[in-house]
Amino acid sequence: MGSTVMSETPEITDQLIWIAVDWGSSNLRAWGLDQHDHVIARATSDKGMLSLKADEYEAELLRLVGDWLPTTGQTDVLVCGMAGARQGWLEAAYLPVPTRLDQLSQGAVPPTLTGDQLRVYLLPGLSQTHSTATHFDVMRGEETQLAGLVADSPDFTGLACLPGTHAKWATLEAGAVSGFSTYLTGELYQLLATKSVLRHSVGSDELQDPACREAFIAAVSEIYAAPETFSSRLFGLRAQDLLDGRLPTGDTRGTVLAARLSGLAIGLELSGACRGRPIEQSITLIGNQALCQRYTLALNTIGYQTQHVDGDAAVLAGLQLAHQALKAANC
CATH class of the missing domain: 3.30.420.300 (2-keto-3-deoxy-galactonokinase, substrate binding domain)
Known part of the structure; x- marks a missing residue:
C-alpha cells in the first residue's frame, strides 16, 4: 500500500x-x-x-x-x-x-x-x-487547475492548455470558462508507440539530443501545415526506419523516431486547437515542467509564445479559491 x-x-x-x-x-x-x-x-x-x-x-x-x-x-x-x-x-x-x-x-x-x-x-x-448535439466534452479535475489560474487574476481572459494523456484546451473570458476541447494526444501516442506497427521503430521518448529536437520540430511543422496527411506520415515513419540511411544507429535511432511521432501527434493537436487564433495571443500552459516545455517548443515552432503555471500549484490554488467561496457562502 x-x-x-x-x-x-x-x-x-x-x-x-x-x-x-x-x-x-x-x-x-x-x-x-x-x-x-x-x-x-x-x-x-x-x-x-x-x-x-x-x-x-x-x-x-x-x-x-x-x-x-x-x-x-x-x-x-x-x-x-x-x-x-x-x-x-x-x-x-x-x-x-x-x-x-x-x-x-x-x-x-x-x-x-x-x-x-x-x-x-x-x-x-x-x-x-x-448546439448541434454532436460535440460533447467533459473535464474533471482540470477545472480546478484553471480556477487556480484565476485565483490571483479574477478577470483572466485567454487560452489555456493543460497537456496530458487527454489534453484540455480552454477558452477563458473574464474568469469564466466559455468553451473547451479535449485531445487524446497522449493516449494516441502511447497506443501508436506500443500497440501499432510503429512499435518496431519507436524507442524511448526524450528531446535532449539535438537530433531528437530537430525531428520533433520538423514533424510539428509538417503536420501543422497539412494535418490531412497525418495517417500517411505515420506509416512514413515506419518506412523511414527501414529505408533512411541518414538516421543514426543504435538506440538513438528509435529515440529520434519517437521524437518524430511525438511531433506528429502534438502538431495534429495544435492544428485543431490553434488554427485561426491570433498569433500574438500568448497561450498559458498548466502542468508539469517537462511536458509543458515540450508543448512550448511545439507552439514556438508555429509562432506562439507561452507562459507556464505549475500544475500542482494551480490545483492547490484552485482548491483554496473553492474553500474561500464555500466559507463565504456559509457565513
Whole structure:
C-alpha cells in the first residue's frame, strides 16, 4: 500500500484548519492548511478511483490524514478530481459551460460519512454540449487547475492548455470558462508507440539530443501545415526506419523516431486547437515542467509564445479559491 506523509510542522493538529485533496484515477494528494492557507502537511497515496469502491473512500482518506485531525470538531475537506465522478465516491454533477471558476463550490456535493471528524465536499467537473448535439466534452479535475489560474487574476481572459494523456484546451473570458476541447494526444501516442506497427521503430521518448529536437520540430511543422496527411506520415515513419540511411544507429535511432511521432501527434493537436487564433495571443500552459516545455517548443515552432503555471500549484490554488467561496457562502 503506497503512501507518503510529510509534515511541515510538528504541531499539525493545533494549526490545521482544512484539508485540500486532488483525487485522481490512479492516486491522490492531500495538503493540510492553516488559517492563512499555508501548507503545513502533505500526503500522497496510490489509492486512486480505479482501486476503490464508493464505501472505501472515507477510510482511505482517514488513513492518510487521520493523524492531522484535532481531537474535537469537524475539519473541512475540499476534494477535486475523480472522487466526484459517477464511478467514484459520489457523483458531483458536471456544471455546463459557461461557468465562472470562482463558483465551482456551488456545485459541490457532500458524501455521507460514517464518522464525524470530517466535513467533505466533492467539487464538480465541467461539461460542454454544442448546439448541434454532436460535440460533447467533459473535464474533471482540470477545472480546478484553471480556477487556480484565476485565483490571483479574477478577470483572466485567454487560452489555456493543460497537456496530458487527454489534453484540455480552454477558452477563458473574464474568469469564466466559455468553451473547451479535449485531445487524446497522449493516449494516441502511447497506443501508436506500443500497440501499432510503429512499435518496431519507436524507442524511448526524450528531446535532449539535438537530433531528437530537430525531428520533433520538423514533424510539428509538417503536420501543422497539412494535418490531412497525418495517417500517411505515420506509416512514413515506419518506412523511414527501414529505408533512411541518414538516421543514426543504435538506440538513438528509435529515440529520434519517437521524437518524430511525438511531433506528429502534438502538431495534429495544435492544428485543431490553434488554427485561426491570433498569433500574438500568448497561450498559458498548466502542468508539469517537462511536458509543458515540450508543448512550448511545439507552439514556438508555429509562432506562439507561452507562459507556464505549475500544475500542482494551480490545483492547490484552485482548491483554496473553492474553500474561500464555500466559507463565504456559509457565513
